[in-house]
Amino acid sequence: DLPPRVTIYEVGARDGLQNEKGVVPTDVKAQFVRRLVAAGLQTIETTSFVSPRWVPQLADATELLADLGEVGRGPLRPVLVPNERGLERALEAGVGAVAIFGSATETFAQKNLGRSREESVEMFKPVVKRAQDAGLWVRAYVSMCFGDPWEGPVPVGQVADACAELMDLGCDQLSIGDTIGTGTAGHVEALLAELGRRDIGVERIGVHFHDTYGQALANTLTALRAGVSVVDASTGGLGGCPYAKSATGNLATEDLVWMLDGAGVETGVDLDALVETSVWMAEQLGKPSPSRVVKALAGA
Numbered sequence: 001d002l003p004p005r006v007t008i009y010e011v012g013a014r015d016g017l018q019n020e021k022g023v024v025p026t027d028v029k030a031q032f033v034r035r036l037v038a039a040g041l042q043t044i045e046t047t048s049f050v051s052p053r054w055v056p057q058l059a060d061a062t063e064l065l066a067d068l069g070e071v072g073r074g075p076l077r078p079v080l081v082p083n084e085r086g087l088e089r090a091l092e093a094g095v096g097a098v099a100i101f102g103s104a105t106e107t108f109a110q111k112n113l114g115r116s117r118e119e120s121v122e123m124f125k126p127v128v129k130r131a132q133d134a135g136l137w138v139r140a141y142v143s144m145c146f147g148d149p150w151e152g153p154v155p156v157g158q159v160a161d162a163c164a165e166l167m168d169l170g171c172d173q174l175s176i177g178d179t180i181g182t183g184t185a186g187h188v189e190a191l192l193a194e195l196g197r198r199d200i201g202v203e204r205i206g207v208h209f210h211d212t213y214g215q216a217l218a219n220t221l222t223a224l225r226a227g228v229s230v231v232d233a234s235t236g237g238l239g240g241c242p243y244a245k246s247a248t249g250n251l252a253t254e255d256l257v258w259m260l261d262g263a264g265v266e267t268g269v270d271l272d273a274l275v276e277t278s279v280w281m282a283e284q285l286g287k288p289s290p291s292r293v294v295k296a297l298a299g300a
């Protein structure tokens, strides 16, 4: 059985644009977010308050949120925050929700955060505490939940340990990241079952699939059948992670909406408006969307 309604957690403006070679102008990002809102998306991650030296593509986070005004505020507009410096910048910008982002593997913790898994949990602790004291909603991402480009397949127990460490800090939601897209359906079932045994139930879990191996939609359907109802996706299939070689775009929001519309699952999203947005964004970026549904519907 599928849930009657799925919450799409849109990451195109963050996960998508962080991985573009060129820096997208702030006003184009703001227009992108406004178009996503107009297309009916509710939860929209807008940007990251990370080190501008690590991710220059999102160095304009403060300017973007100033441009967005009320549209960038509230519990449905999370931003990525790695440390207290990031949290302070995010609070100054008026955000209502933040996401910390840990790793299931040591190698990726070093590559993405410049520190060990343990040191990164120490870095996140005061971020979560201060965010919650400020009344913010807090999400915890865990990357490399299925495979890691340096370490290979990641044992389910190790992944569950990393997830539990972050959820024990008191985060509201966990997002399990298949950063490089190697996961398959059976693996998704096994990880969700293991998380359930650790008392992290499906009602607190979102799934974050990258489509590198074309498995994202099958993995999503598997997670939905297991009771998950929050799915991360990126409009037009934009995305990747600059610190994870071989990561491509996320599951395209259009591909997800096509599947859910077909199954009668409610999302609130107007697919035509979303496809128009992807076509517009593709023009801005000077390259076509990799989404099959965008290609089919836009005739591109």
Ligand code: HMG
Pocket (backbone or CB within 6 Å): 015, 018, 048, 049, 050, 051, 052, 053, 054, 055, 080, 082, 083, 085, 086, 087, 089, 101, 112, 113, 114, 141, 142, 143, 144, 177, 178, 179, 208, 210, 240, 241, 242, 243
């Ligand atoms: P560090 O180099 O250890 O930190 O970076 P540092 O404290 O030594 O600072 C380095 C410089 O950055 C300093 O500036 C700091 O002031 C500054 P300098 O003195 O050299 O001019 N700095 C900051 N500036 C603004 N905002 C901040 C901030 N922090 C430090 N928040 C750090 C540590 C964690 C900051 C760094 O490693 C970093 O920013 N990493 C982020 C990498 C990233 O954003 N990766 C992509 C997101 S994760 C992802 O995509 C996966 C996901 O989609 C799920 C999945 O697919 O699996 C979520």
Ligand code: MG
Pocket (backbone or CB within 6 Å): 015, 177, 179, 208, 210, 240, 241, 250
């Ligand atoms: Mg990602």
